[in-house]
Amino acid sequence: MHSVSLLHADGTTETLIPESEVASLRSEVDRLTRERDEADVLRAEDRKALADESRMIRTVEELDALPEWSVVRDADGIICERLTYDDLPGGGWIEPGDEYATPYRPAIPAELLWTPKDGE
Structure with missing residues (x-):
């Protein structure tokens, strides 16, 4: 370790912080x-927890308010997508990519994974 010194114009040094x-x-x-x-790190974890909490769907009303194409992970861990059908008023939820699946209601609470508002 060295001390911190100041060199003056006249060539003398002054120790500011001793070694x-x-x-x-x-x-x-x-x-x-x-x-x-x-x-x-704690602030980042707090922000993530708040963001995660804001994306939790806790009521059937919140679930029903989601737009078509929204994707959630329900309480059973099943990922499902909201679609509307002419013969199914209000739409239904199916596993993505399974166009022949029987629509069902996701188990609450559900985590909102994506909505059309999130972009692609």
Whole structure:
């Protein structure tokens, strides 16, 4: 470790931080950096939890309000897509890609995975 010194125009030096304090200050900077990094991670986790919570469908009314082509993962882990049919007022939910499936109502709570508003 070295001390932190200031070189004056006349060639003399002035010690601003003695060598004995440099290690302590570096240690403190490292500690504060770790705390900041940990706080950043926690804030990111909080933001993700809030975003995840806002995409939870907890009522049949919320489920029924979703637009056609919305995709959810229901409480049983089944991924399903909302489609409307002329002979099925209000539409129904089927597993994506299975056009011959019998429509059913996803189990609540369901996680909203995608809506047309999310884009492609």
